[in-house]
Amino acid sequence: MIAAAAEAVTIHLTVNGEERSVKVLPHHILLDVLRDQLGLTGTKECCLQGECGACTVLLNGRAVDSCLVLALEADGSEVLTIEGLASDGKLDTLQTAFLEKGAVQCGFCIPGMLLSAKYLLNTNPHPTREEIQEGLAGNLCRCAGYYRMIEAVVAASEAKL
Amino acid sequence: MRSFAYARPESLNEALALLDEYGPAATILAGGTDVVVRLRTGRVLPAIVIDLKRVPALHADILETGTCLRVGARTVMADLVADARVRSRFPALAEAAHEVGSIQIRNRATLAGNICNASPAADTAPPLLVYGAVVNLVNATGTRSLPLAQFFKGPGRTAMERGELVESIDLPFAKENERQGAAFARATRRLGVDLATINVACLVKASGQTLFAYGAVAPTPLLVSDDSGKLADANCREDEKLKILENLIAHTAPISDVRASHEYREALLMVMSRRVLDAAIARLHDQEGLL
Numbered sequence: 001m002i003a004a005a006a007e008a009v010t011i012h013l014t015v016n017g018e019e020r021s022v023k024v025l026p027h028h029i030l031l032d033v034l035r036d037q038l039g040l041t042g043t044k045e046c047c048l049q050g051e052c053g054a055c056t057v058l059l060n061g062r063a064v065d066s067c068l069v070l071a072l073e074a075d076g077s078e079v080l081t082i083e084g085l086a087s088d089g090k091l092d093t094l095q096t097a098f099l100e101k102g103a104v105q106c107g108f109c110i111p112g113m114l115l116s117a118k119y120l121l122n123t124n125p126h127p128t129r130e131e132i133q134e135g136l137a138g139n140l141c142r143c144a145g146y147y148r149m150i151e152a153v154v155a156a157s158e159a160k161l
Numbered sequence: 162m163r164s165f166a167y168a169r170p171e172s173l174n175e176a177l178a179l180l181d182e183y184g185p186a187a188t189i190l191a192g193g194t195d196v197v198v199r200l201r202t203g204r205v206l207p208a209i210v211i212d213l214k215r216v217p218a219l220h221a222d223i224l225e226t227g228t229c230l231r232v233g234a235r236t237v238m239a240d241l242v243a244d245a246r247v248r249s250r251f252p253a254l255a256e257a258a259h260e261v262g263s264i265q266i267r268n269r270a271t272l273a274g275n276i277c278n279a280s281p282a283a284d285t286a287p288p289l290l291v292y293g294a295v296v297n298l299v300n301a302t303g304t305r306s307l308p309l310a311q312f313f314k315g316p317g318r319t320a321m322e323r324g325e326l327v328e329s330i331d332l333p334f335a336k337e338n339e340r341q342g343a344a345f346a347r348a349t350r351r352l353g354v355d356l357a358t359i360n361v362a363c364l365v366k367a368s369g370q371t372l373f374a375y376g377a378v379a380p381t382p383l384l385v386s387d388d389s390g391k392l393a394d395a396n397c398r399e400d401e402k403l404k405i406l407e408n409l410i411a412h413t414a415p416i417s418d419v420r421a422s423h424e425y426r427e428a429l430l431m432v433m434s435r436r437v438l439d440a441a442i443a444r445l446h447d448q449e450g451l452l
Contacts, residue, residue, distance in 0.1 A: 001168070001169045002166065002167070002168045002209075003166060003167045004166050005164040005165050005166045005208075007166075025164065026164065026165055026166060026210065027163065027164045027200070029162075029197070049198045049201075050198065050262065050263075050265065050266055051354060053265060062239075062268040063265050064268050064269055065194075065265045065269075068198070068269065070167070070193065070197065070212070072169065072212070073193065120264075134264075135264060137264070137353040138262070138264055138353075138354060
């Protein structure tokens with residue numbers, strides 16, 4: 001497949017379990033598709049260079065910075081965003097734990113934090129505190145509210161015992 | 162972001178034909194963690210981006226041949242870190258891959274991309290150098306293999322010629338009768354997501370031969386070796402070891418930049434060399450304990 005510069009191409013994504021088709025240009029990134037074309041503004045734009053993690057989503061089950069993924073690269077993929085974390089109107093254990101532990105201050109980093117935490121527990125259901133710190137190291141919080149977030153992930157991992 | 166054309170070849174031949182056709186006007190996309198940033202800042206302005214993700218021959222696996230582990234062109238850092246064979250036989254590489262970026266980066270960034278970028282500070286370069294890694298290159302007319310020590314030519318420059326791609330990277334197994342221990346360490350300004358101020362890998366063989374590879378202290382990652390056997394000898398005098406290490410470190414040429422002054426890097430070189438040497442010797446003894 002070759003797309004000329006500025007040639008619109010239709011890509012197919014499964015976003016939060018729903019099949020979506022969108023037209024994109026070769027230089028569009030997944031983050032912009034999610035926010036601007038699909039209206040899923042829970043995924044945040046911040047540093048645009050893979051440093052801050054605000055745009056973290058799960059792409060085919062793996063945590064990635066959606067600012068570093070071209071839309072065309074993601075063609076055919078499954079994407080989980082913060083909007084898809086709760087199911088059937090019920091919050092994910094991690095979301096409940098973040099609320100209970102008061103882990104949310106301004107909230108801007110939280111969607112990315114939650115998806116990094118989700119990926120961590122998917123791959124390592126009972127992480128040590130050090131592994132949690134490591135798992136969230138790619139997400140920056142300007143409020144520096146890390147302590148309660150780590151407490152929340154500990155609580156969520158214990159809830160699954 | 163400036164616009165560009167995008168190609169998603171589905172075979173190696175198709176990818177190589179595109180690379181031949183566009184030459185320097187093409188940018189190769191594997192993991193994208195560096196390339197997409199450069200596309201956005203305008204540091205690269207390609208006519209076309211060639212995405213290798215759907216080329217089956219450029220796989221994302223870690224295969225075992227009789228003599229080596231073969232890491233595919235699209236194998237990502239997170240998979241290297243998680244691989245039991247890499248962890249047990251090439252622990253210094255697992256350690257270095259684990260230090261790259263964040264988990265979001267390690268889930269995308271490829272080993273091949275890390276060496277093709279040819280950053281003097283690439284974290285995986287020092288362990289790959291001490292392990293004697295070999296880069297398997299392919300172009301439209303055939304393949305060739307190059308020791309990694311001959312691959313780096315300068316900051317951002319490699320021995321790859323027009324039309325060539327990295328097909329895989331081989332990690333040779335130590336010979337059956339030659340035990341070895343290796344370790345990796347790096348200094349950064351902060352824990353977590355940061356580029357190395359310096360990084361070092363050390364490999365000690367049971368014969369006593371000791372290899373060091375240094376990053377971020379020369380235009381390319383640098384491999385040096387001491388064959389005296391004294392560094393790994395517990396009975397050797399400290400001042401003698403120091404002298405040997407000083408002579409090895411003298412091959413580096415650290416500069417001052419945003420991460421550290423050259424004086425600080427020079428001080429770090431000795432501290433980190435000793436630290437990583439001790440860790441490598443401890444691993445060598447662990448290996449011998451298994452016999």
